[in-house]
Amino acid sequence: MCASSSRSSSANNRPDEAYDRTSTLHSEGKASRHAFSSSGGAAGLTLVATPIGNLGDFSLRGAEALAEADLILCEDTRMTARLLSDRNITTRTEALHEHNERQRVPALIERMQNGTRMALVSDAGMPLMSDPGFRLVRAVIEADLPLTVIPGPNAALTALVLSGLPPHPFMFIGFPPPRSAARKEAFAKLRAAERAGLSATLIWHEAPHRLADTLADMAEVFGEDRPCAVGRELTKRFEEVKRGPVGTLAAFYAETAPRGEITLLLGPAEAEESSADDLDTTLRSLLSTHSVKDAAALAATAIGLPRRTVYARALELAAELKNSAD
Numbered sequence: 001m002c003a004s005s006s007r008s009s010s011a012n013n014r015p016d017e018a019y020d021r022t023s024t025l026h027s028e029g030k031a032s033r034h035a036f037s038s039s040g041g042a043a044g045l046t047l048v049a050t051p052i053g054n055l056g057d058f059s060l061r062g063a064e065a066l067a068e069a070d071l072i073l074c075e076d077t078r079m080t081a082r083l084l085s086d087r088n089i090t091t092r093t094e095a096l097h098e099h100n101e102r103q104r105v106p107a108l109i110e111r112m113q114n115g116t117r118m119a120l121v122s123d124a125g126m127p128l129m130s131d132p133g134f135r136l137v138r139a140v141i142e143a144d145l146p147l148t149v150i151p152g153p154n155a156a157l158t159a160l161v162l163s164g165l166p167p168h169p170f171m172f173i174g175f176p177p178p179r180s181a182a183r184k185e186a187f188a189k190l191r192a193a194e195r196a197g198l199s200a201t202l203i204w205h206e207a208p209h210r211l212a213d214t215l216a217d218m219a220e221v222f223g224e225d226r227p228c229a230v231g232r233e234l235t236k237r238f239e240e241v242k243r244g245p246v247g248t249l250a251a252f253y254a255e256t257a258p259r260g261e262i263t264l265l266l267g268p269a270e271a272e273e274s275s276a277d278d279l280d281t282t283l284r285s286l287l288s289t290h291s292v293k294d295a296a297a298l299a300a301t302a303i304g305l306p307r308r309t310v311y312a313r314a315l316e317l318a319a320e321l322k323n324s325a326d
Helices: 060-068 077-086 101-113 134-142 155-163 180-195 208-222 246-255 276-287 292-303 307-325
Strands: 045-048 071-074 093-095 118-121 147-150 170-174 201-206 227-232 240-245 262-266
Touching (some): 045 060, 045 134, 077 093, 101 118, 101 134, 134 147, 155 227, 180 208, 180 292, 201 208, 208 276, 276 292, 292 307
Parallel strands (some): 045 147, 071 093, 170 201
């Protein structure tokens, strides 16, 4: 139930002078390590992956790109400062986050066109993956400026290969909604997609204080027996992966408060047919947080039955729930 931690030794991080790290791997025969111009013309943007917990996982190319940039755009400059200090990088940093990205993009593009070399990092992992930067990348592409990436650690893929769940296909969804009603609605849409043929391992990030409630909602919508895995503190000293039916994990984390960064995975559904029990279970769950009309609409989509049929059953169950409450 517990995976050992991944720690990089300093010996593995020493450059090998006999190994050309780029030229033999570049498809055009000449390496372009990042999107920086030395000709004095328009510079570009380099997306740089950063460690998800273990500083030893930061690549030499990533460090070089940050050191050679004129400006590093950070999700949080305080978080990035630790990484830069560890590698003795003194490049200036500025914040680029969800609250200011839209406003900042035009000026950043103009600065790149005038020769400012920029790198973009998130607090941890690959930029844009549940992190800011998408608007900037689209603008860089539209402006026909150089754009490249220095790949590296990614929590979703790390958790996927440790989970023991089918590695492909998979779907990374980001964070589930923070409120239970919206979360169940989002899960119901995914369940409907599964009934329409989707078969993939589903991946989310989640905050530790919401994990138990999210797992409970998953058990209601997807079924308590669906295979599940919870990755915690990946690449850190206390790295842990717990695996089991989603209902079992929901009960465990209801009693054991988790700490640290969480990645949550749900295995693909087995082939099955809709039944009256499926409908009643789905409706009862939705009726606890939705009106009869909204619960019927969501259940009809999830189960794949006519709305009139589902609405009629929703009215019956709503009456039963009311009578039992009285």
